[in-house]
Amino acid sequence: VGEVTEVGSKVEKYKIGDKVGVGCLVGSCRQCEECTNNEESYCPKQVLSINARYYDGTITYGGFSNLMVTDEHFIIRWPENLPLDSGAPLLCAGITTYSPLRRFGLDKPGVNVGVVGLGGIGHLSVRFAKALGSKVTVISTSSNKKKEAIETFRADDFLVSHDQEQMQAAAGTLDGIIDTVSANHSLLPLVNLLKPHGKLILVGLPQKLEVPTFPLILGGKAIVGTASGGVKETQEMIEIRS
Amino acid sequence: VGEVTEVGSKVEKYKIGDKVGVGCLVGSCRQCEECTNNEESYCPKQVLSINARYYDGTITYGGFSNLMVTDEHFIIRWPENLPLDSGAPLLCAGITTYSPLRRFGLDKPGVNVGVVGLGGIGHLSVRFAKALGSKVTVISTSSNKKKEAIETFRADDFLVSHDQEQMQAAAGTLDGIIDTVSANHSLLPLVNLLKPHGKLILVGLPQKLEVPTFPLILGGKAIVGTASGGVKETQEMIEIRS
Structure with missing residues (x-):
C-alpha cells in the first residue's frame, strides 16, 4: 500500500498522489477463462507479488519493497477512511x-x-x-x-x-x-x-x-x-x- | 424390480400388475430440508433398502427379497421397454x-x-x-x-x-x-x-x-x-x- 508516485502514459485509472494497494498478484495472462471471469488468482500464468518472477525476469518482493511498478489492472484503489498500515493485511489474509x-x-x-x-x-x-x-x-x-x-x-x-x-x-x-x-x-x-x-x-x-x-x-x-x-x-x- | 401384487387402500400412484422398482431407499423422514428437496439419500433418518432396519424394526433385505412392502413414495415406475433384469442395477450403480x-x-x-x-x-x-x-x-x-x-x-x-x-x-x-x-x-x-x-x-x-x-x-x-x-x-x- 502507498501513494502513486509515477504513472505511464497509457495509465487511465490512477494519477499521481492516489492512495492505492497491490494484492497477492502483479500479473496474469488476462486472456484465459479464469482471467475473463475476474478470477486472476486461478490463472495458470499468474505472477505473485512476492517471491516470484515477473514476465521480464524481475523478482517480486511484495511487502518488502519500498517501491512497486505494476500494471494498473492489479492496483486496488484505497478507501479514504481506511488506515494504510492496519488495512494492508486485508489484501492477502482478508x-x-x-x-x-x-x-x-x-x-x-x-x-x-x-x-x-x-x-x-x-x-x-x-x-x-x-x-x-x-x-x-x-x-x-x-x-x-x-x-x-x-x-x-x-x-x-x-x-x-x-x-x-x-x-x-x-x-x-x-x-x-x-x-x-x-x-x-x-x-x-x-x-x-x-x-x-x-x-x-x-x-x-x-x-x-x-x-x-x-x-x-x-x-x-x-x-x-x-x-x-x-x-x-x-x-x-x-x-x-x- | 418386479410387479405390484398388492396395494394398500391409500395407495394412489400404482395398481396391481404395474412394473416397478425399489432403489437404495425404502424410507426417509419426508420432512427435513433434504427430503423436501427430493434429496432423500441425504436424510439423516433414511432407511436403506438393504441391510438396515425399517422404522418398525423389520430388517431390509434389498435385492435378496422375493417380496417387498414399501411406501409408494419410494417406488420407481419401470419403463415398458427396459428389461427388468438388466435394468435393475441402474437403481443403485446407475x-x-x-x-x-x-x-x-x-x-x-x-x-x-x-x-x-x-x-x-x-x-x-x-x-x-x-x-x-x-x-x-x-x-x-x-x-x-x-x-x-x-x-x-x-x-x-x-x-x-x-x-x-x-x-x-x-x-x-x-x-x-x-x-x-x-x-x-x-x-x-x-x-x-x-x-x-x-x-x-x-x-x-x-x-x-x-x-x-x-x-x-x-x-x-x-x-x-x-x-x-x-x-x-x-x-x-x-x-x-x-
Missing part, C-alpha cells in the same frame, strides 16, 4: 477468507459458518462472516480464545474440538467451515459438524491431511481449496471493510 | 453416477468428464456422461481396458495413470472426475487433471486417502462425496436410460 465466503454462499443471514483457528486469517474470517450477516461458530483446540472470539470478534458460538459432547451436540449444523489451520489435523470432526452438502474450505496449507471418505460420501460433503481472490473481488472486499 | 453428473453440471456438451475405474459404476458413468452429451476420458492404471472403454462404451479418450507423459499432457483439462475406485490410491494425479475449480467426485469407499492440499488450494479445486440420489432423480434416470 481476500483469502472473503473470497470463499462469497463463492460458497456463506455470506448472508440464515447461514451458519464455522471458523477453525483464530489467528491472522481466522479472526478476519469471523469479522467478514459477521459483517456479511452469517452466524459464526469458532472452533478451537482449547477454550483459551473463547473470550476473544466472542467479545472482541463477536462470534456467536465457540466449540472446543476436543470436547466430544460439545462436538456431538453441534453435529450437522454448519453450512460451511473456513479451516485456517496450517498444522496437520483431523478433518473428520470438522466434516461431522457440516450439514449435508456442507463444505470444508481449506485456506491453510497442512502437508498431510486424510480424507474422511465415509462421512464425505454419506453426507454429500466437500473438501474445497481456495487461493485468495481476483482483483475485482479484492476491490469489493476493501470497500466493504472500510 | 443413480450413484447419474446424480453427481447432474448435480455438478457434468451433463452437457462442452464439458470434459473423467471416469476413474471401468467397473460396475465406472462403465455406467461413461454411458450416462456420453448420453448427456459430455466428452468422456477414462483413466485406468493400465491400458487393458482401453479397447472396451472406447469401442464398447464410446469413451472419447483413455489415459493410463502411470504414464507420466500422458498425464502431464492432459493436466488441467477436465471439469470433473467421477472416481469409482474403492482401493486406496493417490488423488494427486487426478486433482492435477482438473481445471481450476474442477471437482473430484468420490463414489467409491477407500479407507485411506490423502488430501493433495497444495494443488487443491492453488486451483480452487474440490474433493466431493456423493451418495446415490433421491427418488425423483432415480425415476428421471431410469427414463433417460430406457
Whole structure:
C-alpha cells in the first residue's frame, strides 16, 4: 500500500498522489477463462507479488519493497477512511477468507459458518462472516480464545474440538467451515459438524491431511481449496471493510 | 424390480400388475430440508433398502427379497421397454453416477468428464456422461481396458495413470472426475487433471486417502462425496436410460 508516485502514459485509472494497494498478484495472462471471469488468482500464468518472477525476469518482493511498478489492472484503489498500515493485511489474509465466503454462499443471514483457528486469517474470517450477516461458530483446540472470539470478534458460538459432547451436540449444523489451520489435523470432526452438502474450505496449507471418505460420501460433503481472490473481488472486499 | 401384487387402500400412484422398482431407499423422514428437496439419500433418518432396519424394526433385505412392502413414495415406475433384469442395477450403480453428473453440471456438451475405474459404476458413468452429451476420458492404471472403454462404451479418450507423459499432457483439462475406485490410491494425479475449480467426485469407499492440499488450494479445486440420489432423480434416470 502507498501513494502513486509515477504513472505511464497509457495509465487511465490512477494519477499521481492516489492512495492505492497491490494484492497477492502483479500479473496474469488476462486472456484465459479464469482471467475473463475476474478470477486472476486461478490463472495458470499468474505472477505473485512476492517471491516470484515477473514476465521480464524481475523478482517480486511484495511487502518488502519500498517501491512497486505494476500494471494498473492489479492496483486496488484505497478507501479514504481506511488506515494504510492496519488495512494492508486485508489484501492477502482478508481476500483469502472473503473470497470463499462469497463463492460458497456463506455470506448472508440464515447461514451458519464455522471458523477453525483464530489467528491472522481466522479472526478476519469471523469479522467478514459477521459483517456479511452469517452466524459464526469458532472452533478451537482449547477454550483459551473463547473470550476473544466472542467479545472482541463477536462470534456467536465457540466449540472446543476436543470436547466430544460439545462436538456431538453441534453435529450437522454448519453450512460451511473456513479451516485456517496450517498444522496437520483431523478433518473428520470438522466434516461431522457440516450439514449435508456442507463444505470444508481449506485456506491453510497442512502437508498431510486424510480424507474422511465415509462421512464425505454419506453426507454429500466437500473438501474445497481456495487461493485468495481476483482483483475485482479484492476491490469489493476493501470497500466493504472500510 | 418386479410387479405390484398388492396395494394398500391409500395407495394412489400404482395398481396391481404395474412394473416397478425399489432403489437404495425404502424410507426417509419426508420432512427435513433434504427430503423436501427430493434429496432423500441425504436424510439423516433414511432407511436403506438393504441391510438396515425399517422404522418398525423389520430388517431390509434389498435385492435378496422375493417380496417387498414399501411406501409408494419410494417406488420407481419401470419403463415398458427396459428389461427388468438388466435394468435393475441402474437403481443403485446407475443413480450413484447419474446424480453427481447432474448435480455438478457434468451433463452437457462442452464439458470434459473423467471416469476413474471401468467397473460396475465406472462403465455406467461413461454411458450416462456420453448420453448427456459430455466428452468422456477414462483413466485406468493400465491400458487393458482401453479397447472396451472406447469401442464398447464410446469413451472419447483413455489415459493410463502411470504414464507420466500422458498425464502431464492432459493436466488441467477436465471439469470433473467421477472416481469409482474403492482401493486406496493417490488423488494427486487426478486433482492435477482438473481445471481450476474442477471437482473430484468420490463414489467409491477407500479407507485411506490423502488430501493433495497444495494443488487443491492453488486451483480452487474440490474433493466431493456423493451418495446415490433421491427418488425423483432415480425415476428421471431410469427414463433417460430406457
